[in-house]
Amino acid sequence: AQSVTQLGSHVSVSEGALVLLRCNYSSSVPPYLFWYVQYPNQGLQLLLKYTTGATLVKGINGFEAEFKKSETSFHLTKPSAHMSDAAEYFCAVSDPRAGTALIFGKGTTLSVSS
Amino acid sequence: NAGVTQTPKFRVLKTGQSMTLLCAQDMNHEYMYWYRQDPGMGLRLIHYSVGEGTTAKGEVPDGYNVSRLKKQNFLLGLESAAPSQTSVYFCASATGFVKTQYFGPGTRLLVL
Numbered sequence: 001a002q003s004v005t006q007l008g009s010h011v012s013v014s015e016g017a018l019v020l021l022r023c024n025y026s027s028s029v030p031p032y033l034f035w036y037v038q039y040p041n042q043g044l045q046l047l048l049k050y051t052t053g054a055t056l057v058k059g060i061n062g063f064e065a066e067f068k069k070s071e072t073s074f075h076l077t078k079p080s081a082h083m084s085d086a087a088e089y090f091c092a093v094s095d096p097r098a099g100t101a102l103i104f105g106k107g108t109t110l111s112v113s114s
Numbered sequence: 115n116a117g118v119t120q121t122p123k124f125r126v127l128k129t130g131q132s133m134t135l136l137c138a139q140d141m142n143h144e145y146m147y148w149y150r151q152d153p154g155m156g157l158r159l160i161h162y163s164v165g166e167g168t169t170a171k172g173e174v175p176d177g178y179n180v181s182r183l184k185k186q187n188f189l190l191g192l193e194s195a196a197p198s199q200t201s202v203y204f205c206a207s208a209t210g211f212v213k214t215q216y217f218g219p220g221t222r223l224l225v226l
């Protein structure tokens with residue numbers, strides 16, 4: 001069965017610092033992996049996704065993630081945090097048994113201080 | 115092109131009342147989903163549909179029913195609302211081989 005674990009419910013960084021949000025997954029089939037961002041009182045917006053091929057995936061707003069099969073990880077990074085990056089971030093894996101619905105981690109809230 | 119829209123945006127119900135949440139998409143997507151979001155729980159799948167006229171249960175279906183009579187609409191019904199159904203409800207639609215999902219803005223429901 002598929003599952004997602006996000007390490008750290010809250011991450012705080014200074015503006016300009018590296019952002020690292022951790023995600024580990026469990027999947028019985030080759031996974032499709034996603035990162036979504038949610039700003040306060042809004043819906044979820046797709047940041048990036050991994051399907052097949054290149055393991056380093058680039059997304060919007062300068063974010064990228066690397067799929068590491070041996071570590072069952074899909075960590076999200078950004079070299080330099082902006083104040084506008086403050087939001088909640090969700091890692092998700094696609095479940096082929098349920099119409100490819102997403103199984104989400106519990107989320108990580110990113111705070112950025114000046 | 116409005117994408118995925120949800121109606122209403124906010125609703126307060128009393129225990130035992132019923133209501134229907136409407137999700138509409140104008141992207142001609144085959145797949146549609148209903149999730150609920152609760153603090154510290156992430157999003158959990160309630161029901162989903164892989165095409166017009168089809169529905170299936172997700173992880174947390176109890177107390178909810180759904181219908182997909184038209185391809186562009188996916189309705190979520192609460193027959194007898196309970197305080198445990200206080201949540202934010204998100205609809206999503208998907209297409210393509212990978213079924214990338216696009217989310218609506220959410221409906222906040224408070225059951226007293």
